[in-house]
Amino acid sequence: MRRTAALGRYGEDVAAAHLQAAGMVVVARNWRCDAGEVDIVATDGSTLVICEVKTRSGVHFGTPTEAITPRKLRRLRHLAFRWLEANGRHAPLVRIDVIGVVQAPTGAPVVEHLRGVG
Amino acid sequence: MALARACGAVPTGISATVVTVEVDVARGLPSVGIVGLPQASVAEAKWRVRSAVENAGLQWPASRITIGLSPADVPKSGTSLDLPIAVGILRATEQVPEASLHVDGLALFLGELGLDGSVRPVRGALAAVIAARRAGVRTVVAPVGNAADIDCVPGMSAVCITDLPQLARVLSGQDSGCRVAPVVTGTTRGSVPDFAEVRGQAHARYALEVAAAGSHHCSLVGPPGAGKTMLASRLAGILPDLDDDLALEVTSIHALAGQRPIGQGVERRPPCIAPHHSSSAVSILGTIRGSHPVPGALTLAHGGVLFLDEAPEFSRPALEGLRQPLESGTVSIMRAGQSAHLPARFQLVLAANPCPCGMAVGRGDGCRCTSVARRRYAERLSGPLLDRIDIRLAIAPPAPAEAAADPGESTSSIAARVRQARERAAHRFSGLPWSVNAQIPPALLRRQWAPDASGQSLLEQVSASMTSLRGLDRVVRLAWSVADLRGAARPGADHVAIALGLRAESP
Numbered sequence: 001m002r003r004t005a006a007l008g009r010y011g012e013d014v015a016a017a018h019l020q021a022a023g024m025v026v027v028a029r030n031w032r033c034d035a036g037e038v039d040i041v042a043t044d045g046s047t048l049v050i051c052e053v054k055t056r057s058g059v060h061f062g063t064p065t066e067a068i069t070p071r072k073l074r075r076l077r078h079l080a081f082r083w084l085e086a087n088g089r090h091a092p093l094v095r096i097d098v099i100g101v102v103q104a105p106t107g108a109p110v111v112e113h114l115r116g117v118g
Numbered sequence: 119m120a121l122a123r124a125c126g127a128v129p130t131g132i133s134a135t136v137v138t139v140e141v142d143v144a145r146g147l148p149s150v151g152i153v154g155l156p157q158a159s160v161a162e163a164k165w166r167v168r169s170a171v172e173n174a175g176l177q178w179p180a181s182r183i184t185i186g187l188s189p190a191d192v193p194k195s196g197t198s199l200d201l202p203i204a205v206g207i208l209r210a211t212e213q214v215p216e217a218s219l220h221v222d223g224l225a226l227f228l229g230e231l232g233l234d235g236s237v238r239p240v241r242g243a244l245a246a247v248i249a250a251r252r253a254g255v256r257t258v259v260a261p262v263g264n265a266a267d268i269d270c271v272p273g274m275s276a277v278c279i280t281d282l283p284q285l286a287r288v289l290s291g292q293d294s295g296c297r298v299a300p301v302v303t304g305t306t307r308g309s310v311p312d313f314a315e316v317r318g319q320a321h322a323r324y325a326l327e328v329a330a331a332g333s334h335h336c337s338l339v340g341p342p343g344a345g346k347t348m349l350a351s352r353l354a355g356i357l358p359d360l361d362d363d364l365a366l367e368v369t370s371i372h373a374l375a376g377q378r379p380i381g382q383g384v385e386r387r388p389p390c391i392a393p394h395h396s397s398s399a400v401s402i403l404g405t406i407r408g409s410h411p412v413p414g415a416l417t418l419a420h421g422g423v424l425f426l427d428e429a430p431e432f433s434r435p436a437l438e439g440l441r442q443p444l445e446s447g448t449v450s451i452m453r454a455g456q457s458a459h460l461p462a463r464f465q466l467v468l469a470a471n472p473c474p475c476g477m478a479v480g481r482g483d484g485c486r487c488t489s490v491a492r493r494r495y496a497e498r499l500s501g502p503l504l505d506r507i508d509i510r511l512a513i514a515p516p517a518p519a520e521a522a523a524d525p526g527e528s529t530s531s532i533a534a535r536v537r538q539a540r541e542r543a544a545h546r547f548s549g550l551p552w553s554v555n556a557q558i559p560p561a562l563l564r565r566q567w568a569p570d571a572s573g574q575s576l577l578e579q580v581s582a583s584m585t586s587l588r589g590l591d592r593v594v595r596l597a598w599s600v601a602d603l604r605g606a607a608r609p610g611a612d613h614v615a616i617a618l619g620l621r622a623e624s625p
Contacts, residue, residue, distance in 0.1 A: 063180040066148040073147075098147060117147045 011055025011101035011109070012039055018099065018111050024049060031083060038079050040099075048091035050080040055101040064100030065114060073117065122209035122216070125226045125255060126202030127246035128160075128194040131410035132371045132417065132460060134245040136226070136253045138188045139199060141206030146182030154187030157195035166197075166231045167204045174235030174282035179211050193409055198240040201229035201259070204282060205289070214289035220277055221289055225257040226250040228264060235282040239263030239380045245370035247271045259288065265298040266383030267373075271366065310355035310390065314528040315348070318520025322349050325511045325620050327532055329465070330356045331539035332555035332599030334592075335444065335506060337429070337468040337499075340513030342476045346469040347427055349513070353467060354390035354423045355529040358537045367461065368421040375413055388422035391415050391464075395428045399435035404451055404460050411458035416440070416449050419464035429468040430498035437503060440466065444506045468507065470499065479514060508556060508592045509620045539602035555598040560587075563594045572611035573597060580618060593617045 016026050019042050028041040040051040052072070054064035073096065080094045100112040121142050127134045137154075150164040164185075171178050185203055187194055205227050208214045217223040228246055229237040240246075243264040250258065251274055258268045259277045268276035277295035279285050287293035316323065322338070326349060329336045338346040360368060369385045372378045378385070393402055393415040404414030415424060416439075426432060443449045447463035473492040477484035485492070504510075544553045552558065558567050568574060581590055596617035597609035606613065 063148060066180060068147050114146055 007057060007103065008055050010103065012053045014101050014109050014111060015051065015053040015099040016040055018113060019051065033082050033086060035082055036075055036079055038083060041083055046091065047093040047095050048080065048084065049095050049097050050076055051097045051099060052076055053099045053101065055103065057103055059102060064102060065098055065112060068098050120210040120212065122206050124202035124205040124209065125224060126199045127226060127228065127249055128196055128199060129242040129245060129374050130192060131458065132374060132413050134242060134249040135192055136249050137194060137199065139202040139206050140186040140188065141203065141210045142184040143179050143207070143210040144182045144184065148180045148182065150183045150185065152185045152187065154190040155193045156187060157193055159197055160194045160199055163200050163203055166200055166233060167207065169233040170231040170235045170282055171204060171207065173233060176208065176213055176282065176286060177211060179207070183207065196240065197230035198228050198246065200231040201237060202227040204231060208286065214286055218289050219291040220294050221259055222257055224255050225259055226255045228258060228260040237261040237279055237281055237285065241376065241380055242374045243267040244366065245374050247274055248366060248370060262296050262298055263381040266381055270384035311352055312355065312529045313352050313532055314525040316345065316352065316526050317523055318516035319345055319349065322511055322513050323526060325509050326353050327356065327536060328596060328599045328603065328620060329353065329509050330536045331603050332595060333465050334508035334556045334596060334599065335466040336509035336511060337470065337507045338511050338513050339470050339472055341479050341515060342471065344513040344515045346513055350425050350467045350469055351390065352529065354388055356533040356536050357388045358540050359386040360388055360421050364421050371413055371417060371420065375418060377418065389419060390423040390425060391419040392425040392427060395431035397436065399433055399439055402436040403439045403449055406451055406453045406456060406458055409456065411451060411460055413460055416443050416462040416464060417460040420461045422464060423467055424464040425467045427469045429470045430495055438500065441502055441506065505586060505588055508596055535603060539599065542602045555595045555602070558595055560591045563591050567598070569594060569597055569609040569614055573609050573614040576611045576614045593621050596620055
């Protein structure tokens with residue numbers, strides 16, 4: 001469990017760096033409320049980006065992005081509004097992104113960034 | 119990422135519809151969606167195709183996959199779209215090229231996928247190939263088990279495969295498909311019993327020979343045990359083989375209705391359909407289920423024999439429903455908002471007892487029925503229906519001397535005479551819209567296709583006692599068949615006399 005938690009934390013670092021390199025501003029990380037957790041909250045211009053990060057050490061159990069189910073997407077949409085509400089902010093557009101990080105035992109991590117998935 | 123197409127086909131009632139399968143592999147959360155009215159068996163294809171592709175050692179894209187089935191408003195069922203869906207995915211992900219040496223971009227793909235990547239034969243392949251030929255397709259990629267269904271359609275070339283890895287090689291031009299030995303087809307319906315088993319009954323045998331020669335409808339009336347069923351079930355055996363187009367049509371209807379094993383190619387022997395008298399009117403006439411027609415016994419008997427044993431016991435709607443198809447050769451089924459026209463050009467054979475107890479033959483001494491019961495029974499076969507029957511035959515049980523006689527003439531030698539008579543008629547009617555005597559239009563029976571002078575004068579003598587003009591027409595048609603069997607150029611008085619004898623024995 002500790003190994004996967006550490007891998008997840010590492011993946012989120014990689015994802016945050018990827019978002020910043022893509023010109024977005026990371027506003028919050030690991031924001032929690034009673035409905036769940038958002039891995040990364042960022043802004044892309046005036047658009048609020050709710051970002052879910054999935055990290056895997058290999059693709060034997062499917063690609064990381066495959067782990068996003070329709071139910072999880074619904075939860076992320078709900079969390080976006082909970083975050084806006086909790087922070088007293090408004091956003092003209094809200095987007096859900098998914099970042100899959102595959103870290104093979106050796107070599108650089110492979111990042112797959114899916115924008116606006118739901 | 120990419121969009122690709124592959125051509126497939128789905129069964130739609132008694133024929134098939136060519137379906138263009140479009141596969142869009144786009145960025146997004148990995149998912150597979152099938153649009154275009156997939157029924158349960160098609161919607162399940164996504165599970166089969168994914169397992170098959172992965173287990174065949176090919177790549178399944180971790181992308182948002184949308185599979186569109188066009189025309190999108192036709193409900194699609196069956197498993198034959200598995201293969202075109204797999205091909206679309208392989209093409210969209212550029213694992214195989216759009217077209218190759220052996221398979222052009224238009225080729226039709228047919229086949230069900232096993233989870234291990236094997237390609238299995240599908241039902242109704244013949245109808246799919248016929249529909250594809252009409253759409254301009256010339257190449258069909260199909261499992262080995264369906265090879266016979268493609269070979270029997272002229273102008274179509276088959277590329278046969280056994281599994282997905284072989285498909286990938288074929289589509290990359292590295293393989294030309296399996297060599298399949300041509301299957302000898304066409305006479306698998308060999309279960310029709312032989313006429314040699316019928317003892318005696320010379321008159322009935324001759325009547326059925328005339329019926330076969332001119333494709334005349336007939337009714338057999340006689341007591342239980344006279345041999346009505348025995349005679350009628352042998353009629354299909356003496357009919358000539360179906361011609362190319364009709365054989366394809368009949369075979370594909372039977373295959374789609376699940377009446378034939380998969381991958382048997384074309385059947386040239388005419389069918390004999392004998393529904394039980396408790397059958398519903400819908401099962402006899404056909405219906406529309408969902409948006410596709412479902413053929414009834416009439417359509418399954420197209421090109422062959424429809425034998426209604428114990429005819430008066432059939433339901434009234436079923437019997438009266440025969441009238442339109444007997445005239446037009448099609449059965450038109452209407453439901454609110456949709457209609458279907460199914461082919462139903464069959465030869466009708468009715469068998470009936472003379473009365474409910476079955477003993478009202480000859481003087482009728484053994485009959486225990488009241489006159490009212492006897493009349494009610496006879497009335498179940500309505501006048502308009504019986505008027506369409508050319509040959510009315512009374513069958514008596516064979517006398518003991520007859521029953522002990524030598525075996526009768528065999529089916530094959532009768533069939534040879536029938537074939538000659540049919541050829542004679544077909545030659546006479548070449549260029550005309552009909553080819554058998556039973557279909558000569560009434561107006562022409564009194565002019566171009568009238569009997570010779572001696573025959574005409576005999577007809578005039580009896581016309582006073584004939585109930586209807588239509589009855590008279592039927593005598594002339596029968597006379598033509600008698601003349602054809604005897605090799606006469608035009609029916610004369612003796613042919614007309616024989617025809618009257620086949621016609622007049624009313625129940």
